[in-house]
Amino acid sequence: MNDKVDVLIVGSGASGAAVAWSLADTKMRIVCLEQGDWMKQSDYPTNGTDYDSRLFRDFATSPNIRKRPSDYPINDDASPIKVVNFNAVGGSTVMYTAHYPRLHPSDFRVRSLDGVADDWPIDYQTLDPFFAENDRMMGTSGLAGDPAYPPHQPTMPPLPLGRSGTKIAQTMNKLGWHWWPSDTALATTEYEGRAPCINLGHCTPACAQGAKASTDITYWPAAIRAGVELRTNCRVREISVGPDGMANGVIYYDANDVEQFLGAEVVILACNGVGTPRLLLNSVSGKFPSGLANSSGLVGKNLMFHPWSHIYGYVDEPMDGHRGPPLCIWSQEFYETGKDRDFVRGFNFQFNRGMPVATEAVNTEAAGLVPWGDGHHDAFRALMGHRLTVGVCTEDLPEEHNRVTLDPVLKDRHGIPAPKIDYTIGDNTNRMLDFAVARAREIMDAAGARHVGVIRPLPLSGWHLLGTARMGHDPERSVVNGWGRSHDVKNLFIVDGSVFVTSGGVNPTSTIQAVALYIADKIKQRLATLFD
Amino acid sequence: MTDQTLTPAEIADFHCLAGIVVPASTRYKVPGADDDAIFADILNSLERDTDPVRVALALLRTHAGGSFAALSPARRAEVAAKLRADGGTPVAVLTRNVLLCYYRDPRVMVSLGLEARPPFPKGHVVDQGDWSLLDPVRARPPFWRPAPR
Numbered sequence: 001m002n003d004k005v006d007v008l009i010v011g012s013g014a015s016g017a018a019v020a021w022s023l024a025d026t027k028m029r030i031v032c033l034e035q036g037d038w039m040k041q042s043d044y045p046t047n048g049t050d051y052d053s054r055l056f057r058d059f060a061t062s063p064n065i066r067k068r069p070s071d072y073p074i075n076d077d078a079s080p081i082k083v084v085n086f087n088a089v090g091g092s093t094v095m096y097t098a099h100y101p102r103l104h105p106s107d108f109r110v111r112s113l114d115g116v117a118d119d120w121p122i123d124y125q126t127l128d129p130f131f132a133e134n135d136r137m138m139g140t141s142g143l144a145g146d147p148a149y150p151p152h153q154p155t156m157p158p159l160p161l162g163r164s165g166t167k168i169a170q171t172m173n174k175l176g177w178h179w180w181p182s183d184t185a186l187a188t189t190e191y192e193g194r195a196p197c198i199n200l201g202h203c204t205p206a207c208a209q210g211a212k213a214s215t216d217i218t219y220w221p222a223a224i225r226a227g228v229e230l231r232t233n234c235r236v237r238e239i240s241v242g243p244d245g246m247a248n249g250v251i252y253y254d255a256n257d258v259e260q261f262l263g264a265e266v267v268i269l270a271c272n273g274v275g276t277p278r279l280l281l282n283s284v285s286g287k288f289p290s291g292l293a294n295s296s297g298l299v300g301k302n303l304m305f306h307p308w309s310h311i312y313g314y315v316d317e318p319m320d321g322h323r324g325p326p327l328c329i330w331s332q333e334f335y336e337t338g339k340d341r342d343f344v345r346g347f348n349f350q351f352n353r354g355m356p357v358a359t360e361a362v363n364t365e366a367a368g369l370v371p372w373g374d375g376h377h378d379a380f381r382a383l384m385g386h387r388l389t390v391g392v393c394t395e396d397l398p399e400e401h402n403r404v405t406l407d408p409v410l411k412d413r414h415g416i417p418a419p420k421i422d423y424t425i426g427d428n429t430n431r432m433l434d435f436a437v438a439r440a441r442e443i444m445d446a447a448g449a450r451h452v453g454v455i456r457p458l459p460l461s462g463w464h465l466l467g468t469a470r471m472g473h474d475p476e477r478s479v480v481n482g483w484g485r486s487h488d489v490k491n492l493f494i495v496d497g498s499v500f501v502t503s504g505g506v507n508p509t510s511t512i513q514a515v516a517l518y519i520a521d522k523i524k525q526r527l528a529t530l531f532d
Numbered sequence: 533m534t535d536q537t538l539t540p541a542e543i544a545d546f547h548c549l550a551g552i553v554v555p556a557s558t559r560y561k562v563p564g565a566d567d568d569a570i571f572a573d574i575l576n577s578l579e580r581d582t583d584p585v586r587v588a589l590a591l592l593r594t595h596a597g598g599s600f601a602a603l604s605p606a607r608r609a610e611v612a613a614k615l616r617a618d619g620g621t622p623v624a625v626l627t628r629n630v631l632l633c634y635y636r637d638p639r640v641m642v643s644l645g646l647e648a649r650p651p652f653p654k655g656h657v658v659d660q661g662d663w664s665l666l667d668p669v670r671a672r673p674p675f676w677r678p679a680p681r
Contacts, residue, residue, distance in 0.1 A: 044652075046650055046651040046652040047650055047652050048650050049636045049648070049649070049650050050577070050632075050636060051650060051651065052632050052635075052636070053577060053632045053633075053636075056581075056628070056632075057579065057580065067580075104676055104677065105676060105677065105678060105679040106676070106677040106678075106679045108679060109679035109680055112679070112680055113677070113679060113680075123679065123681055124679065125681060143666075145670060147669070147670075147672045147673060147674045147675055147676070148674075148675060148676050149676055150674075150676060159658075160658045160659060160660045160661055161659075161660060161661025161662065161663065161665075162658040162659055162660075162661050163659065163661065165661050166661035166662045166665065169661075169662070169665040169666070170665060173665060173668055173669075178669060178672065178675075179669060180666075180669060181666075198652075198653075198654075198655025198656070199655050199656040199657065199658045200651040200652055200655055200656070201651055201656060202651060208651075208652040208653075209652060209653075209655070320658055322656075323656035323657070323658055324656060324658035332676075336675075336676070336677040337677075357635050357641075357644065357646065358631060358632045358634075358635035358636055361631040361632075361634070361635045362627075362628050362631050362632065365627060365631060366624060366627075366628075372552055372553045372554075372612060372613075372616055372627075373552050373553075373555055373609065373612070374555065376553075376554055376555065377554075377557045377559070377560050377562070381560075381644070384644065
């Protein structure tokens with residue numbers, strides 16, 4: 001069982017699944033180790049009437065609250081933004097809202113265009129065919145023709161506008177600002193065996209219908225049919241290195257918590273922007289005393305989150321409320337750098353329909369809009385189903401002091417040191433948030449919304465874990481090269497969001513997967529000279 | 533190890549408080565959160581929130597100067613208002629548990645005009661909406677920023 005394999009992938013989420021599927025056509029022996037298990041759609045929250053409650057329990061977005069056996073703790077006390085993730089086959093694609101924009105062309109040339117951060121070693125045009133391939137594999141809904149993007153064709157029609165989308169669209173037209181139906185990874189028609197969305201209205205904590213594209217139901221069935229072996233409940237402790245300085249395998253704990261060694265010719269990390277630096281920093285040896293692949297000292301540094309804010313209000317007309325996916329439409333009106341602003345780069349607005357009834361009750365009570373006692377019912381019934389929410393997703397620039405290190409005390413259930421997050425929101429981003437919140441208030445005013453509130457930043461919004469093993473040409477300024485290979489260890493690759501040089505101002509899953517497919521393609525092209 | 537069971541005194545206080553957080557309404561024909569079935573659901577659902585709820589109930593007892601349940605209705609309302617004002621996270625957790633259970637009770641859902649059922653498998657209907665609103669946006673020239681290769 002533990003004979004040396006050709007390719008060993010750690011992590012089965014967005015990027016691990018994509019790279020496994022792509023490499024499968026080489027017919028190499030490929031094994032993926034995943035610390036979680038397969039999920040069952042019949043166990044997902046919307047199967048029961050207690051679905052709101054489970055968002056605070058076994059389907060909480062924070063691993064520190066959720067505490068499943070597959071989770072590891074994260075010390076995020078020193079960050080205003082808390083890490084959220086999911087650990088299972090499919091990784092955090094099980095627990096995401098499936099908003100699926102691509103990074104824009106300008107996002108790959110931030111230094112050249114705006115004089116900040118660094119350019120990527122790759123660009124939008126290079127990734128374009130891999131975006132398209134990934135769209136086919138995941139199944140995306142949307143509408144071609146968005147003037148905010150280069151042309152691309154989602155594979156299915158967009159989600160309905162509904163009452164909420166119509167209201168926002170009217171408002172944005174009044175302001176003369178861009179809007180467009182969001183690209184999503186939600187099936188709006190039958191697609192490759194997936195049933196279409198039936199508007200369960202609670203997309204983030206897993207989709208009981210299977211309409212949401214999580215990689216356990218998209219890439220993995222295809223990869224396994226092609227011969228890839230996926231081992232679940234296997235947590236990797238460290239990457240081991242031979243006398244030649246090459247990775248020779250990993251040490252992991254199997255489903256029975258027994259320590260194992262699995263040798264490999266090539267090791268690929270796909271553990272996200274927190275899990276990957278954690279594993280590298282835990283892989284200390286005489287040759288790599290400060291962690292594997294860390295000669296630059298940048299492993300774990302430049303963590304980027306996309307600081308997020310919510311601006312909400314209540315309108316007179318009934319909105320979609322708990323009906324329908326949260327996803328609806330986006331606006332890229334302020335995405336690109338504006339010369340008249342006191343910040344560079346930009347953000348996108350994401351408009352949400354509403355939320356489940358009980359969650360709405362919790363939020364309105366917490367905001368002081370709904371009292372205890374007399375008046376509770378009148379107040380809640382006046383608000384329920386009338387909410388509009390504008391989400392602000394800002395570009396986060398890389399700063400080395402924002403970082404993942406190892407906590408000196410906290411450990412997971414296997415005794416492996418846990419990650420520690422030190423993070424502050426940068427000055428440029430704070431100015432961007434000032435501007436974005438002011439524009440969102442204008443939207444609420446134009447919509448005639450009352451009881452307008454702002455949550456800034458949204459604490460549990462660390463979905464996007466980026467930048468902690470950045471790619472680049474210069475080994476002193478990056479961890480991996482332009483096709484994902486470690487500068488220091490030539491049979492070690494990283495394919496997750498860690499390699500992002502900058503964050504862009506949109507949800508990153510589509511781009512993470514396109515980069516993973518690109519790296520897989522480069523590996524296949526260079527098999528004969530892979531370690532040169 | 534955490535004791536997952538509240539004491540009878542804690543339960544009595546919690547029961548009274550739940551009825552203040554969400555009282556019954558004859559106008560809307562709904563029970564309060566102190567209804568037997570709803571309150572049983574609350575107690576059975578506490579799980580990992582038992583400790584913070586216990587902290588909130590201890591604060592309630594402090595504010596009440598003893599048993600909250602033994603106070604007059606007027607005094608209970610005063611004490612509950614003080615608890616809500618200064619109770620912090622433990623009271624937020626307690627309130628969340630009350631509301632999450634209350635707003636899934638079939639009688640409450642029907643009164644709100646909703647079906648008392650889980651979302652899956654029936655789902656919901658969302659109208660397409662007015663797609664003609666997109667026409668002015670379609671007419672806009674591309675404005676994504678070209679980048680050097």
